[in-house]
Amino acid sequence: MNIRQYQQIDQDAVWALHKAALHGTGADLEDGHWDADLFQIEQVYLDNQGEFLVGEIEDRIVAMGAIRRISETRSEIKRMRVHPGFQKRGLGQMILSHLEARAVALGYQTLQLDTTTLQIAAQRLYRKNGFTQLEKTETINGLTVLLFEKKLHFS
Template sequence: MFTLRRYESADREAVEHLHVHALQQTGAYLGRGPWDDDVYAIEEVYLQNQGEFLIGECDGQFVAMGAFKRTGPERAEIKRMRVHPDHQGHGYGQLILTELEARVRALGYRTLHLDTSILQIPAQRLYEKNGFREVGRDNYQGIEVILYEKQIS
């Protein structure tokens, strides 16, 4: 059974592991650097800044995560969407994204934005299926990324 809950400090090691492992599987892992400092400061970056960080568990096992952070008065950024490779294809990413969007709406944000690498095809499909539109491309540390945006009603 899949359940969602808010991040707790005891989850830190599991979050770090899933973050690295999932990116390594796609070839998008750049090693530890300032680009992922937020993973090591979840309370400050997300929970104490009008954001959210959710943990997905299946039968008590940590299998997925996702978050958003405030980037402006009416803007929030989806971050750290990860599903363990052994648990992909079960709709867990969709469940997390749906819940994050509900919480974004409840906090009054009007625009959601995010980026994902061109290597992360399942992530691109998830975002596009959920109404995110490509608004540009960028290059980050040598990896091409797609910039997405969605208006929240």
């Protein structure tokens, strides 16, 4: 898989991947304000000390993930998606590893993220990569959201 930074031309493919991946887990909500960042990727991520990566196989975007700045020392993993037809191949791990390396390069000390109770594979991926589930949970539009955090180590 070729991993590269998002470009404006990727907008439609990113949206389609987002919807397909969430639909595959049962966590797809109707479109709403919570999806606004996907129509402002440059402003929300790239122009704000963050990152947005896409993974391509044969010129098709099949994976993606982002880092969003929270504070000077803290960032958040967002929009981790792998197309259902390409799951269980390590693509999510590849995107997550690239994002974590980028967070370190940007000087962040802590990564946080959230996922729903429906997204079991995502929970396993995050735990395997050293993320700790926090006690606090949230409920958003009927979905229970789990919060995770990881302290980054600089080499």
